[in-house]
Amino acid sequence: MTGPLAGREPGVSLLPADAYTDPAVFAAEQSAIFENRWVWAGYTHWVAEPGSSRPVTVAGRPLLITRDPAGQIHVFHNICRHRGMVLSEEPSTRKRLRCPYHYWTYDLDGGLCGTPYWDRRKGSAPDDATKDALGLIPVTHAEWAGMVLVALGEPVRPLDETLAPLRQRWAPVDLDRLHLAAEDRYEIAANWKLVVENFLDFYHLPFVHPQVGPAAAALDIDDVVLAEDILGGCYPRGAAGKASKTETPLPAFGDVPAALRDRQDIFCLFPNALLFLEADWFQVIAFEPVTPERTVEHMAIFVDRSAAGPEFSDARKALSTVLFEVNDQDVPILERLQRGRRSPAADRNHLLPSWDQITARFQTLVASAMEGHR
Structure with a gap:
């Protein structure tokens, strides 16, 4: 299939059978569709209480939905900024997130707040500029109708424009x-x-x-x-x-x-x-x-x-x-x-x-x- 409808007879399904079974097609869809549109990532009630978080996956990417102590929802790439380990694998009500590898710790607003033995000395820490630069990487997101929607790349159109007909x-x-x-x-x-x-x-x-x-x-x-x-x-x-x-x-x-x-x-x-x-x-x-x-x-x-x-x-x-x-x-x-x-x-x-x-x-x-x- 070299074009969207190439080779399809009138009335015949517009997608070939292997579009539903082929791993290569599936991988291409993750990139072409799920990384280029606003997509559902979770529900707001999954992080109903301030201080809660929940890992999710979108387009094969590990993400993390959090609600900080002030009640604001955030979405981040779910990886520690040190060595890229997945930070959280279960829903949590802990007020901070700690990487199990080297115990780097993050607030639920994404800020880096703990880096043990930063320069091999007990109690050492990065300077403020470095600390600010190494917070969790945010993902563009929005909340609507009880859902958390995210955009991993550049969506086809802005969310307000996308939702306008339903609204x-x-x-x-x-x-x-x-x-x-x-x-x-x-x-x-x-x-x-x-x-x-x-x-x-x-x-x-x-x-x-x-x-x-x-x-x-x-x-x-x-x-x-x-x-x-x-x-x-x-x-x-x-x-x-x-x-x-x-x-x-x-x-x-x-x-x-x-x-x-x-x-x-x-x-x-x-x-x-x-x-x-x-x-x-x-x-x-x-x-x-x-x-x-x-x-x-x-x-x-x-x-x-x-x-x-x-x-x-x-x-x-x-x-x-x-x-x-x-x-x-x-x-x-x-x-x-x-x-x-x-x-x-x-x-x-x-x-x-x-x-x-x-x-x-x-x-x-x-x-x-x-x-x-x-």
């Missing part, structure tokens, strides 16, 4: 009111692109997830493309989530207009944040591509902060149960899709113009980003 569409929804209702981690034996494609595949819903409604409900979904890298669909009158309603309905995220109370939006924020939004709940399935055939999902379900009390515990549990059930049902589907990519016949997969328009757009986006990298 405009969701303006009536107060995403500052998010309260974590439930969270889980999934190990998926499948390529990251299949995770996204399955998320954007509304055709499978009545067959794999009958609890979200019959085929007629899937026919009610409108394809929506807000921007090149924000694509998905919308139930104008709601669908998934209805099965989770209880006698005590969950409150909405602020003053949501009645006309929007039944709408469900389903968007991929390319490349690795999959978002569901209804007036009273918000779900993120964010993921880390680990190998060509392994992806780790981090699924979080949020409700309005006014629904945090015990009077809403049954409603929160009912919502979480149905949403986790839907994701559980997708896991074996994804793994069978991945195994199918080992067949040469997978190069002839046929996209349907009546169902797969959004999948085709996603594949085109990937192929275009990869042009010149393969």
